[in-house]
Amino acid sequence: MTTIPRYDSLSVGDELPPLQLPPVDRTTLALFAGASGDHNPIHIDLDFARRAGMSDVFAQGMLGMAWVGRLLTAWAPQSQLRRFDVRFQGITYLGNAMQCSGRIVEKLEHGGERCVRIELHSANQFGQTKIVGDALVALA
Numbered sequence: 217m218t219t220i221p222r223y224d225s226l227s228v229g230d231e232l233p234p235l236q237l238p239p240v241d242r243t244t245l246a247l248f249a250g251a252s253g254d255h256n257p258i259h260i261d262l263d264f265a266r267r268a269g270m271s272d273v274f275a276q277g278m279l280g281m282a283w284v285g286r287l288l289t290a291w292a293p294q295s296q297l298r299r300f301d302v303r304f305q306g307i308t309y310l311g312n313a314m315q316c317s318g319r320i321v322e323k324l325e326h327g328g329e330r331c332v333r334i335e336l337h338s339a340n341q342f343g344q345t346k347i348v349g350d351a352l353v354a355l356a
Contacts, residue, residue: 220292220355220356221292221355222355222356223323223330223331223355223356224321225232225339226257226323226332226355227320227323228320228321228322228323229319229320230292230320231289231317231318231319231320232287232288232291232317232318232319232334233287233290233314233319234287234316234317235283235287235290235315235316236300236313236314237283237313237314237315237316238250238313239303239310239311239312240275240300240308240309240310240311240312240314240340240347241310241311242273242281242285242310242339244275244279244312245259245260245273245275245276245279246260246278248275248276248278248282251281252276252278252279254278255275258270258274258324259271259273259274259275259276260273261273266320268321272309272310273310274309274310274342275307275308275309275312277304278313279308279329280302280304280308280338280346280347280349281302281347283314283338284302284336284338284349285300285314285315286316287317287318287336288300288318288334288336288351288353289318289348290298291353292353292355293317296353296354296355297351297352297353298326298327298329298331298351298352298353298354299317299350299351299352300349300351300352301337301349301350301351302347302348302349303348303349304346304347305346305347305348306344306345306346307346308340308346309340312340312341312346313340313341314316314334314338314339314340314346315338315339315340316337316347317336317337317338317339318334318336318337318338319334319335320332320333320334320335321333326352326354330353330354330355330356331352331353331354331355332352332354332355333350333351333352333356334350334352334353335348335349335350336348336350336351
């Protein structure tokens with residue numbers, strides 16, 4: 217079991233343990249489509265993607281957000297998550313091996329709880345940013 221981080225033991229600038237993912241493949245996209253109900257053919261049908269002007273299918277944006285969420289919930293329980301916002305910055309293509317990271321940028325009180333604000337980032341193996349965002353996590 218992972219130790220839940222404690223507010224007093226954290227400092228601005230501390231980093232969450234990064235999440236390194238294997239390269240995106242067609243199986244991952246198909247499984248996520250089934251699990252999420254997002255069956256948009258641009259993510260699973262090569263011919264459709266090409267007709268839309270893309271060279272191939274690409275990952276669902278919400279799959280990338282799910283990976284960033286996985287980074288957060290590996291660090292602290294989901295029940296402590298108070299806010300989670302992202303902005304999509306680029307397309308995640310087949311073969312992209314994503315790394316999700318987070319860094320504490322603020323310690324604050326919010327709604328009577330001690331919280332940390334975490335800056336979030338997701339990039340592929342070439343350093344190309346795909347998602348940025350932030351989260352607010354309540355800690356004891």
